[in-house]
Amino acid sequence: MARLKRKPFDWSTAVITVCMVAAAIVVYLRDGSARFAAVFYNDASIFIDILPKMAAGCMIGVFSTLLIPREVVARWVGAESGFAGLLIATFAGAVMPGGPVTVYPVAGAFLAVGADVGAALAFVTSWTLLGYARALVWELPFFGPDFVLWRMAIAPLFPIFVGFFGRLVAQLLMSRGVRP
């Protein structure tokens, strides 16, 4: 199976590391070592909390692509899947549980076995805007039901929009010789 190959170290990790070390130095110098330690312990506990979810996300991504035959992926969300593929991907993104540590490995795994770019974009966009897990756990307690419901009422068109235009742009780029 064609898995995504990654280098052990890459530029994006390097950039983010530099930004974060700089921010950590600012916090240490401006707010003192007690604040510095408090931020560290808080984030370390968040990290430990997300580890099992991330492991589950990797497993779901790998197993679902091993178990769902390529032809099925191609037919449902492949290059020829058209508008229905975008609708299926939007629905899948809305019901997909978990956070970014779950959803991106799943999207990456499906791309590797032949899912269409537009469908992958609709899936990720739908998860970010409609995912019930984040809305229930985080958004509802902060904003209250009124705000969340009205935001959700506006949102369902956007995954289709992003998937549709993403697909168009990808086709345009590929017709000009840019490799996917």
Added chain:
Amino acid sequence: MIALAVGALLWVIVAVLVIIAAAKGGSVVETGLREGALDFLRLTPRVAIGVVGSGYVAAALPPEILGHVLGPNSGIVGTAIAALAGTLTPGGPVVGFSIGVAALKSGAGAPQVIAYTTAWALFAIQRVISYEVIAMPAKIVWLRVVVSIPVPFLAALGATLIGKP
């Protein structure tokens, strides 16, 4: 409580998939567990940097400023600033949503706050770099980001048109 249920649900899905794989026989279970574990090991150090580091970026930024420039009459400029602020907001849901609520409480308009949370959800640059680029092909990620740029504006427009929330 709900967070715990989501975590449990994820592992129920994994268990169901492993059972289906076992029923298929062959080496599917072994291959899946090995590749899944390798993916997990590849992602862990990057996520560690992202999660621990983003706390410092959030702590280094003053959140109160947002409310003042994002009032209900700030129009398209306020919406653009909100979308940009959402893009630059680091950290997890706690940071994004607390800044959103803080802005709402200190006088920002609902369409602007919707633009802010939508931009933050879609393409907060720190999440794109520390989670998404490492798990998906980079070109597809940046394509998604570019195509998504109009969405916070459309969401704010939608909120203005229906007059809610």
